[in-house]
Amino acid sequence: MAWTAGIRPVGTTNIVAYGSSMRGKDVRLDKVSIRFGDSTAVQPTDLAIHAGEFFSILGPSGCGKTTILRTISGFIEPTDGRVLIGGEDMVGKGPNERPTALIFQNLALFPLMSVAENVAFGLEARGIGKAQRLKRAQELLELVALDQYGDKKPADLSGGQRQRVAIARALAVEPSVLLLDEPLSALDLKLRQHMRTELRSIQKRVGITFIYITHDQGEALAMSDRVAVMSRGRLEQVADADTLYAEPATPFVATFVGEQNVLRGRITTLADDVASVETPIGLVTGRAKGALKVGDEALVMVRPERISLGASNANTVPARLVSRNLEGPSVNLLCAAAGQNFTVTVPNGPAVRDLPEELNLSFGLADALVYPMGALAHG
Amino acid sequence: MGSLARAYGRPLALTLTAILVLWILALILVPLGAMVQQSLWWKDSAGDLSLTIDRLYNDIATLQLDAGNATDAAKKAALDAEIATKQGEATALEAQELNPGKQWGLDNFTRMSSLHLYIFVRTILYALMVTALALIVCYPVAYVVALASGPRKAIILTVALIVPYAINELLRVYAWLMILDYRGVINGVLGWFGVVDLDNRGWIPFLENPSAVFLAMIYTYVLFMVFPIVNTLETLDRNQIEAARDLGASTARIHRRVIIPHAKPGIAVGCIMTFMLSAGSYSVPAIMTRGQGGDWFSQLVYRQFFESNNWNMGSAYAVSLLVVCTAFILLMMRFFGVGLRDIAK
Ligand SMILES: Nc1ncnc2c1ncn2[C@@H]1O[C@H](COP(=O)(O)OP(=O)(O)OP(=O)(O)O)[C@@H](O)[C@H]1O
Ligand SMILES: [Mg+2]
Numbered sequence: 001m002a003w004t005a006g007i008r009p010v011g012t013t014n015i016v017a018y019g020s021s022m023r024g025k026d027v028r029l030d031k032v033s034i035r036f037g038d039s040t041a042v043q044p045t046d047l048a049i050h051a052g053e054f055f056s057i058l059g060p061s062g063c064g065k066t067t068i069l070r071t072i073s074g075f076i077e078p079t080d081g082r083v084l085i086g087g088e089d090m091v092g093k094g095p096n097e098r099p100t101a102l103i104f105q106n107l108a109l110f111p112l113m114s115v116a117e118n119v120a121f122g123l124e125a126r127g128i129g130k131a132q133r134l135k136r137a138q139e140l141l142e143l144v145a146l147d148q149y150g151d152k153k154p155a156d157l158s159g160g161q162r163q164r165v166a167i168a169r170a171l172a173v174e175p176s177v178l179l180l181d182e183p184l185s186a187l188d189l190k191l192r193q194h195m196r197t198e199l200r201s202i203q204k205r206v207g208i209t210f211i212y213i214t215h216d217q218g219e220a221l222a223m224s225d226r227v228a229v230m231s232r233g234r235l236e237q238v239a240d241a242d243t244l245y246a247e248p249a250t251p252f253v254a255t256f257v258g259e260q261n262v263l264r265g266r267i268t269t270l271a272d273d274v275a276s277v278e279t280p281i282g283l284v285t286g287r288a289k290g291a292l293k294v295g296d297e298a299l300v301m302v303r304p305e306r307i308s309l310g311a312s313n314a315n316t317v318p319a320r321l322v323s324r325n326l327e328g329p330s331v332n333l334l335c336a337a338a339g340q341n342f343t344v345t346v347p348n349g350p351a352v353r354d355l356p357e358e359l360n361l362s363f364g365l366a367d368a369l370v371y372p373m374g375a376l377a378h379g
Numbered sequence: 380m381g382s383l384a385r386a387y388g389r390p391l392a393l394t395l396t397a398i399l400v401l402w403i404l405a406l407i408l409v410p411l412g413a414m415v416q417q418s419l420w421w422k423d424s425a426g427d428l429s430l431t432i433d434r435l436y437n438d439i440a441t442l443q444l445d446a447g448n449a450t451d452a453a454k455k456a457a458l459d460a461e462i463a464t465k466q467g468e469a470t471a472l473e474a475q476e477l478n479p480g481k482q483w484g485l486d487n488f489t490r491m492s493s494l495h496l497y498i499f500v501r502t503i504l505y506a507l508m509v510t511a512l513a514l515i516v517c518y519p520v521a522y523v524v525a526l527a528s529g530p531r532k533a534i535i536l537t538v539a540l541i542v543p544y545a546i547n548e549l550l551r552v553y554a555w556l557m558i559l560d561y562r563g564v565i566n567g568v569l570g571w572f573g574v575v576d577l578d579n580r581g582w583i584p585f586l587e588n589p590s591a592v593f594l595a596m597i598y599t600y601v602l603f604m605v606f607p608i609v610n611t612l613e614t615l616d617r618n619q620i621e622a623a624r625d626l627g628a629s630t631a632r633i634h635r636r637v638i639i640p641h642a643k644p645g646i647a648v649g650c651i652m653t654f655m656l657s658a659g660s661y662s663v664p665a666i667m668t669r670g671q672g673g674d675w676f677s678q679l680v681y682r683q684f685f686e687s688n689n690w691n692m693g694s695a696y697a698v699s700l701l702v703v704c705t706a707f708i709l710l711m712m713r714f715f716g717v718g719l720r721d722i723a724k
Contacts, residue, residue: 075621096627112640121636122626173626254644 009118012116024052024209025086025099027072029378032081034067034233041067043234044081049211051225053088056212056220059230060256060377066105069179072211085177096125101170106179109154109161112162115165116141116150116302122173140168145242160191167202172268177209184219196223203300217257219224223316229253231375249289254301254369261307261342262299267370270294275370275376281338282354286368297373304332304345307369310356321357335361414701418488418694420481428476435469477639487695493637495679496695502676503703505589506658513597513653514646517604522638522643525612544602555595559667559680560583592667592675595656603656604649611645647715651708657703658704 008348017236027049034042041066045160070076072083083090090098100123109119116137117124123133134150139352141147144164146157154162163183170178180199184192200223203210214220221241228238229252237249249256257264264280275288277298284300292298319337331352333344342361346352383392439462443718446458482518487723558564561582570577599714615638623633639646657663664675678695683693712718 073625075625096620096623099626100624102622104618104622106616108616108620108622110619110623110637113636121623121628124636125623125626125632169626234480 001322006219007071008062010301021337022171022206022208023175023176026051027177027209027211028084028087029068029072030082030084032068032071032078032083033241034064034071034076035079041233042071043232046236047228047235047238049209051209052207053225053330054160054210054223055229056224057230058217058220058227058256063230064179065230066319067104069181069211069213069305073100073179075100075102078084091200096251099176101173101175102168102182103166103181105183105185106311107183107186109162109165110167110293111154113153114150115146115152115154115157117171118152118165119152119168126173134242136180137168137172139230140172141165143167143171143205146274159187160195161289163187163195164198167199171202171206173209178203180210180212182213182215184301185212185216192219199223219235221257224301229256231256231377246371248301251299251301251374252377259304259343261302261304262376263302263340265298265300267292267294267296267298271303274365275369280340284315284368284372286315287366288370290372292370299373299376301369301371301373302363302367305330305342307342307344307361307363309344309346309352309359309361311360313367314365316360316362319359319361321355322358324352324355333359335359337361383528411701412693415698417691418698419485420483421487421691428472432469432476434473435465435472438606439465441467466621487691488699489697490692491696495676498679499676499699500695501609502522502658505593505675506654509593509596509600509657510650511560513600513604516597517601517606517644517649518646520601521605521608521612521642525609525615526555526617531668540602540605542590548599549662549666550596550598552663554670555591555598559587559591559594578706586667586669592664595667595688596660598665599660600664601658603652607648607652608642609645610643614642625633643715644717649710649718651711654707654711655704 001123009119027047029045029047031044032042033040033044038052045068045318057068059065067076072085072094073076074090074097077091085099095102110121113121119137119140120133124130124138126134135172138147138150141150144167145214146161146164146168149157149161149165154165157165159283166183166216167178183199184195187195187245191233196219199210199212214219222239226238226240227244228319229236229244237244239247239249244253244257248257251262254260263277263279263281263284265277265284268276268278268283269276270288270292273288274285275292275298276283277300279300286302287298317336317337319342322334322336322341325332325334327345331348333346333352335342335344343363383395385394387395442462442465445453446462449455450457457618503569520539524532524540527535527695556563560566561576561580561584563585565585566575566577569583571576575583576579610615612635619637619641621634627637659677660675661677661681665678668674677700680693680696680700683696688694
């Protein structure tokens, strides 16, 4: 095999120019499906990720996120379909021949090498002289604010520092696409939140495409330009964070991203995109999402913060207050109506301090989304 | 002892300590001490003594003749007295000959003949070569075994490594003998194809070449090289290999920079074991050369003990081998930059 064939030359720019010397490329999956023996890990998938975008793939454990990432990086050949990076078909190209760099779920730093050697490894593999590659490693360590740590071993660093070493090591080969496989999952909450901002700002500075995998919706929504939600080897929806939250395309997305009150029922009338559904709490009208027919079983989703107290909306439900959980800026009210539990999130304030036991819950037509029967994220 | 007693209670701590002391005595101190003690003394050479005694008896015989012929009573008495003293001397010397005195010193070590010294050096070199060859053969095997997963690994391990080693070592060496012999399997096949002419003794004399011994030894000691390397390689995070590849490293560089450094302690243990076993192996060179090829040092040691019946010299040879092997261990640990702690891992 010709190892050198596809290896990208590294520019001679210094770090100040990194942002301009590295250019993101777009990634396209063209009817890609991946099977392991008899089991299908990824269903036929079309996906277009723009150049320079921070793109997240969000989904529960085992849904095929890592498999997709490894397919883009070249460790797995798709069973069917093509992967294109920058418009170029990647078929038959190994991981070392693609303009991608992968950050592993467990980072996979080389424990016996110093931090600087780790960062310089990709340049070493390209035959760049020792002095030059260590100088560039030093520049990259500056980029991730670790310039004092070049001589240390990875084991001597904290989790967040190791994280940044992994990023510097991947950036050293000037990839057009950086692939990150749940790189923050090993960190504690506080560090994770800090690293989110850090990652986002590094991405802004270097300007290359980031494809970020996570099962943490908070991470995906906070950092990404766009998010793909995945379930069981299938892309459920690809959209920006606001759209995902406000207009989930499927019951899975609706319940995986954020909280929902879910009602089951049967469609009685359907006009334009307004559906009326007969539910345990009575007739509910909402916006129809997806292909629906009168008489079909359906799911109605209402977000807790879209429900208000009082009777002034299209849908009104008399309910009993079960408990009141103070969250700080908001209050979660757990209510029951006709055997159906509701969570209602209202802003904290004097108005919600002394609530009567009997309440009216109401929500508008636009706040209730009606879906055909389908899989939910949590059972 | 104090902390042991606190951790396990007094009776158990005493038992543990006793076992430990016994272990050290039985496995290290007693055998080694006996060997070293044996190597540090020798018996007075009996050769000169016998000659002196022979001379004395000659003298006595002459004197007796003289005494028989003597007519002068006074002269005869003088001769008899002289015979008696000589007889006394001879008896004393005979007693000494039967039970020679011990001499202490390093002579057993310094008296090695130049031929034996040559064999000693050559054996060390051969053992080093066997170790190097075994490493070259075993590293890829260990790599494949360690990175195989699930049922495939079990199959490779059982078929390739466990089954052959369930057979007794001697039988395996004899099997190689049969393969490489003048009329062995290889020559037989070559003869069948007409490459060699067995009827006119035109066979290839594999066994007369030291590499026959190398081959059998590598085959015999492969496991001792493979298992330590497999053990260390199994602890290598495969993501590191993939990360290196993703960063553009060639296969050779991945081995050189990532895999081999990680496997170092295992390689060191494997080399030490293989070297020790091959430097001290008696049966393999004895069987494989059958006197046709050059001796290995272990065969000399054997002969000192059981043919020359010179246990002191044999012990000195054995101790010399031990010293060199120990030096080799220390060198290897130094060379690979591993300490006992890493090896224990
Ligand atoms: N090499 C493989 N051979 C067989 N099945 C595999 C292989 N790799 C992954 N799978 C299967 O493919 C499915 C998707 O796995 P994948 O690792 O992509 O999930 P994931 O979304 O990354 O999960 P997680 O969040 O737990 O990392 C799983 O059911 C897994 O068992
Ligand atoms: Mg994964």
